[in-house]
Amino acid sequence: MANIDIRQVRKSYGKDEVIHGVDLTVNIGEFVVILGPSGCGKSTLLRMIAGLEDISGGEISIAGTVVNDLEPRQRGCAMVFQNYGLYPHMTVAENIGYALKVAGMKKPERLEKVRAVAKSVGLEEFMDRKPGQLSGGQRQRVAMARAIIREPKVFLFDEPLSNLDAKLRVQMRHEIRRIHNRIKATSVFVTHDQHEGMTLADRMVIMNKGTIDQVGTPEEVYNRPATVYVAGFIGSPAMNFLSGQISAEQSVILLADDSRIEIASDAARRHAGALVQLGLRPEDMTLCAPGAGHLTGSFDFYEELGSSGLYHLMIEDVPFTVLSSIKPRFQHGDQVGVLADLSKLHVFGAKDGVRIDMDEQVIRQMEPAE
Amino acid sequence: MTQADLPLASAVRDPEARITNPLRRRRAPGMVENTPVLNILTHLILLTGMIILLFPMYLVFNAATLSLQEVNAQPARLLPGDQFWNNIKEAWVTRDFGQKFLNSLIVAVGVVTGKIFIACITAFGLVFFDHRLRMPIFWAVFITLMLPLEVRIVPTYAVAANALQPFQTILDWTGISWFIQTVSGIEVALEWNMLNSYTGLIVPLVATATGTFLYRQFFLTIPDELVEAAKMDCAGPLRFLAEILVPLSRTNIAALATIMFVFSWNQYLWPLLIITDPNYGVVAVELGKLVPDTNTTGGAIPNWHIAMAGTLIVTVPPVIVVIFMQRWFVRGLINTDK
Numbered sequence: 058m059a060n061i062d063i064r065q066v067r068k069s070y071g072k073d074e075v076i077h078g079v080d081l082t083v084n085i086g087e088f089v090v091i092l093g094p095s096g097c098g099k100s101t102l103l104r105m106i107a108g109l110e111d112i113s114g115g116e117i118s119i120a121g122t123v124v125n126d127l128e129p130r131q132r133g134c135a136m137v138f139q140n141y142g143l144y145p146h147m148t149v150a151e152n153i154g155y156a157l158k159v160a161g162m163k164k165p166e167r168l169e170k171v172r173a174v175a176k177s178v179g180l181e182e183f184m185d186r187k188p189g190q191l192s193g194g195q196r197q198r199v200a201m202a203r204a205i206i207r208e209p210k211v212f213l214f215d216e217p218l219s220n221l222d223a224k225l226r227v228q229m230r231h232e233i234r235r236i237h238n239r240i241k242a243t244s245v246f247v248t249h250d251q252h253e254g255m256t257l258a259d260r261m262v263i264m265n266k267g268t269i270d271q272v273g274t275p276e277e278v279y280n281r282p283a284t285v286y287v288a289g290f291i292g293s294p295a296m297n298f299l300s301g302q303i304s305a306e307q308s309v310i311l312l313a314d315d316s317r318i319e320i321a322s323d324a325a326r327r328h329a330g331a332l333v334q335l336g337l338r339p340e341d342m343t344l345c346a347p348g349a350g351h352l353t354g355s356f357d358f359y360e361e362l363g364s365s366g367l368y369h370l371m372i373e374d375v376p377f378t379v380l381s382s383i384k385p386r387f388q389h390g391d392q393v394g395v396l397a398d399l400s401k402l403h404v405f406g407a408k409d410g411v412r413i414d415m416d417e418q419v420i421r422q423m424e425p426a427e
Numbered sequence: 428m429t430q431a432d433l434p435l436a437s438a439v440r441d442p443e444a445r446i447t448n449p450l451r452r453r454r455a456p457g458m459v460e461n462t463p464v465l466n467i468l469t470h471l472i473l474l475t476g477m478i479i480l481l482f483p484m485y486l487v488f489n490a491a492t493l494s495l496q497e498v499n500a501q502p503a504r505l506l507p508g509d510q511f512w513n514n515i516k517e518a519w520v521t522r523d524f525g526q527k528f529l530n531s532l533i534v535a536v537g538v539v540t541g542k543i544f545i546a547c548i549t550a551f552g553l554v555f556f557d558h559r560l561r562m563p564i565f566w567a568v569f570i571t572l573m574l575p576l577e578v579r580i581v582p583t584y585a586v587a588a589n590a591l592q593p594f595q596t597i598l599d600w601t602g603i604s605w606f607i608q609t610v611s612g613i614e615v616a617l618e619w620n621m622l623n624s625y626t627g628l629i630v631p632l633v634a635t636a637t638g639t640f641l642y643r644q645f646f647l648t649i650p651d652e653l654v655e656a657a658k659m660d661c662a663g664p665l666r667f668l669a670e671i672l673v674p675l676s677r678t679n680i681a682a683l684a685t686i687m688f689v690f691s692w693n694q695y696l697w698p699l700l701i702i703t704d705p706n707y708g709v710v711a712v713e714l715g716k717l718v719p720d721t722n723t724t725g726g727a728i729p730n731w732h733i734a735m736a737g738t739l740i741v742t743v744p745p746v747i748v749v750i751f752m753q754r755w756f757v758r759g760l761i762n763t764d765k
């Protein structure tokens with residue numbers, strides 16, 4: 058068990074820098090999920106922790122030891138790969154036990170351990186099969202077992218569930234969480250699937266183009282996204298954004314279509330005149346009669362999601378979505394009112410995209426704009 | 428061979444099998460047409476090809492069963508006679524094939540083993556290690572494809588005659604031999620003669636650009652994740668080579684071994700050049716001596732039946748190897764995992 062300290066870590070491939078000075082601490086026994094879109098450098102960061110990739114700048118330490126110049130084998134990490142990286146010519150048992158064999162453990166002892174670990178992930182029936190004769194989920198389990206058996210200081214996962222079908226993915230992610238609760242190893246898990254991240258993480262790290270935008274618990278990241286980017290990335294269906302300007306005299310945000318959303322006066326004063334991005338999640342709004350809400354848009358189309366549906370509107374040429382369980386009764390082009398829960402309003406600076414905190418206590422439900 | 432051993436053949440016959448056969452599955456469905464007319468046509472083409480390929484072999488076999496008169500009869504006789512075993516015995520005894528077979532086998536096995544080892548280890552160094560000499564070495568190896576033994580036979584002979592000659596030259600040229608002679612009075616004369624020896628027959632043939640290239644291409648298909656998984660499992664490079672790459676390249680070894688066995692079994696020019704001692708003679712050279720010409724027959728009727736019997740004898744080992752190995756790499760091909 059160990060903590061990981063990442064300090065100002067950079068990575069360049071030739072002239073291209075792909076990780077731009079990242080700081081992160083993973084505490085002992087913590088399950089940290091690194092979430093980000095394709096190509097943002099998640100794998101690169103993970104591989105630098107594992108020792109599979111050189112560190113171009115900064116420092117990584119595991120359990121207090123700087124590991125920059127250590128070989129993977131000296132770092133005590135185990136890794137689960139996206140395509141599992143199982144040895145195709147070895148049986149399940151040999152795959153699981155290979156690290157112990159390399160470490161020089163005697164055969165009887167090794168077999169016993171392999172059996173125990175295989176049992177804990179439900180693989181006892183498949184011990185003599187080759188990876189080619191297993192299903193995706195079973196292969197995934199072998200990869201897990203292979204990591205578990207080494208009792209590593211740190212577990213690293215690089216999108217280990219992305220090759221499974223949706224149902225199995227959910228099942229495996231519960232299983233990974235269960236295993237983590239049992240062995241409590243420090244874990245870093247890379248994914249681009251936010252549901253996976255949300256359900257697994259103690260803390261989440263949201264990466265964007267080689268930098269970390271936010272580190273926080275899943276609730277923090279969801280409820281108080283630190284940047285426009287995080288706000289748009291987390292949550293599905295995705296958050297809506299409208300641009301506006303803070304007006305200090307009236308304590309409102311003026312939107313392009315002249316609607317006004319009232320905000321706390323001290324916040325308005327502090328950021329007077331600022332151009333902002335207003336963020337509203339589809340689930341934090343309801344539909345109402347045109348003019349009766351905070352916003353008015355024209356109905357575009359309706360998307361059925363099962364328990365509820367997603368209303369697609371256009372507000373001044375900006376697509377806007379509202380989640381509602383009411384069945385649609387609109388025609389294309391109808392005017393629809395939108396009532397927002399202003400305690401869940403997110404405001405970001407238009408230029409830097411950084412969150413501007415409105416004191417939630419003071420935000421009042423304002424009268425609908427005329 | 429039963430049908431089960433030949434999935435490709437059975438897949439052609441049984442359309443259901445096509446779905447489960449991984450080799451077939453990769454093809455676009457439109458590419459495999461299965462109409463009776465096309466089937467017959469393709470089989471006819473195959474059959475024609477087979478007859479064209481096998482007919483010369485039949486002529487060899489046929490000649491080997493005839494007597495001296497029959498083999499020289501005009502028009503040529505196309506039906507086998509009854510002299511087969513006599514001819515085989517005659518060929519075996521006159522050319523002392525027993526010892527030659529053993530020699531050829533030693534040479535072929537030695538060359539094959541050496542080639543596989545060298546090719547494997549060279550390709551390993553070229554693919555899995557990131558160093559500056561990687562591309563220059565690859566090209567250096569690759570360029571030797573243009574220098575088969577026949578092209579470099581004179582210098583190779585010189586080296587085989589004294590493998591240490593290059594070092595001697597260096598010593599002489601730098602003045603070191605002069606220095607040693609002046610100081611200790613010993614004349615430096617390095618010599619390692621490889622003529623008339625198994626070493627001489629094997630070593631100059633062992634380097635193989637083709638094999639290295641084949642191995643390199645195979646190693647390049649090894650997924651990075653496998654390499655990294657091995658690293659994470661703390662396996663060092665040599666362990667990785669021995670316990671992961673070599674078992675995975677069994678099929679490659681089989682293919683390479685087959686090709687190289689036939690190649691070295693059929694070596695003619697090099698043994699002819701460096702072997703003067705009949706104890707080290709190889710079958711290909713001996714076979715050459717069986718071919719009737721004015722020297723061997725002294726102007727008498729050419730004894731083609733004996734020559735052909737000898738040809739049959741010499742052909743057998745490569746044929747066995749090919750048949751045996753073919754089964755092996757078909758099997759390897761089926762068991763290949765992703």
Ligand SMILES: Nc1ncnc2c1ncn2[C@@H]1O[C@H](COP(=O)(O)OP(=O)(O)OP(=O)(O)O)[C@@H](O)[C@H]1O
Binds near residue numbers: 095096099101
């Ligand atoms: N060997 C390499 N040489 C040059 N650039 C590379 C190399 N490996 C990765 N990159 C670049 O580094 C960036 C980050 O890559 P990385 O693999 O970490 O992305 P990722 O976040 O894991 O994406 P994904 O979700 O698709 O796996 C990418 O822009 C990629 O093009």
Ligand SMILES: [Mg+2]
Binds near residue numbers: 099101
């Ligand atoms: Mg990745």
